[in-house]
Amino acid sequence: MRLQLCTWAEVEDRLKHSTGIIVPIGSTEQHGPNGLIGTDALTAELIAQGIGEAVDALVAPTIAVGMAQHHMAFTGSMTLRPSTLIAVVRDTVQSLARHGFDRIYFLNGHGGNIATVSAAFSEIYAEASLAGAGANRAALRCKLKNWYETPGIKALSKELYGDSEGGHATPSEVAVTQFAFPEAIKKVEMEPKIAPRGPILDAEDYRRRFPDGRIGSDPSLATPEAGKRLYEVAVKDLIEDYREFLKAA
Numbered sequence: 471m472r473l474q475l476c477t478w479a480e481v482e483d484r485l486k487h488s489t490g491i492i493v494p495i496g497s498t499e500q501h502g503p504n505g506l507i508g509t510d511a512l513t514a515e516l517i518a519q520g521i522g523e524a525v526d527a528l529v530a531p532t533i534a535v536g537m538a539q540h541h542m543a544f545t546g547s548m549t550l551r552p553s554t555l556i557a558v559v560r561d562t563v564q565s566l567a568r569h570g571f572d573r574i575y576f577l578n579g580h581g582g583n584i585a586t587v588s589a590a591f592s593e594i595y596a597e598a599s600l601a602g603a604g605a606n607r608a609a610l611r612c613k614l615k616n617w618y619e620t621p622g623i624k625a626l627s628k629e630l631y632g633d634s635e636g637g638h639a640t641p642s643e644v645a646v647t648q649f650a651f652p653e654a655i656k657k658v659e660m661e662p663k664i665a666p667r668g669p670i671l672d673a674e675d676y677r678r679r680f681p682d683g684r685i686g687s688d689p690s691l692a693t694p695e696a697g698k699r700l701y702e703v704a705v706k707d708l709i710e711d712y713r714e715f716l717k718a719a
Contacts, residue, residue, distance in 0.1 A: 471522060473530045481569070484528060490573035490716045491528045491566055494518040495559075495587065495614075497536035497580035500544035502639030502665075502684040504656040504692070506647050507546045508534065513646045514579035517617045520705035521577070521712055530566070533558060536583040540670050543677035552586045559590035567610055573716050576614045577708070579643070587614050611718050618642065620707035623700060630696050634664055636687025638680075642700055644689040649697025660690045 473481065473491070496511030506512065511534035522529040537555050541547040550558065563574055576587060591612045598610060617623065618640075627635050627642045635642060648655050665684035670676040 471526070471528055472519070473528050476528070481528070485570045488527070488716070489571050490575065490712070491530055491571045492518045492522055492712065493530040493562060493566075493574060493576045494532040495536060495576050495578050495580070495583055496532065496534055497538045497541075497549075497582060498534055499536075499538040499541035499547040499549075499580075500639075500683045501644065502687070502689050503658040503660065503682050504689055505639045505644045505683075506651070506654060509643050509647050510536065510579035512579075512650060513643055514577050514617060516646065516650050517701060517704045517708065518577045520701065521708050524705060524709050525712065527712065530562070533562065536580045537586045538580065538582050540582065540673055540676050541683075542673040544683055552589070555583070555586045556590040556593060559587055560593055563590075563594050563610070563612060572610045573718065574610075574612045575712055575715055576612065578614055578616045579618070581616070584614065584616070609719075611715070613715050613718075615708065615711060617704045617708065620704060620711075622703040622707040626700060626703050630699075631688070631691055634688040634691055636665060636685055637667065638685040638687065639665075639683055639689050640687045641689045641691040641696075645692035645694065645697035646700050646704075647697070648692055648694040649701055652694050655694070658690065660684070660688055663690075664688045 494514035496514040498507055501509040511532050515532040518529045535548045535550055537552055538549040631641045665687055667686040668679055
């Protein structure tokens, strides 16, 4: 159930039965010649909603702009500074905690968010530690989980794409968006077929090294049929992970 489709009274009633909530988080950035700019946010949101439907969990509004400064030389990309994203995550958690949510599960679709969101969690825990709350206060727990790194997804991506999966604008993530939004499928020839690999520093360095936005990938291999399989595996893998998180002491 999406939080924004509930009334406040419905949310209050749900909190009597579960204090967990899923927060999709992604990015708004280029994904190569055929990948949608919203790929990281769209995939996280889709998979979060699949988990929510399977376990009757609330799903919060998606944080759709992440830490993506290295993509800013590609038109249409957006970013938050690390300090801004830390504030967004902190305010999101504290808003939800104010109402009684104490197991907040961030489902992530963008590698560039990992360090910043982890830092935000440290800030949140530090504030709780320094607040002097008594032992009778429920412990607040946050978790960041990358949907693209579950065991099932890793195995299926290898089966489908092998070395063509790459590190950015991957056929796996593009396939999931093709499954969800078949009307937005783009057919583009890739040259070279598999993009080069290597480090990136800032936005201009990225554009110079990887002019079409891909890193080590061939997203022309993506299909909506594969996207459906990847979506189903991700939801299956993550259901148990979310359930275990709700039990966290």
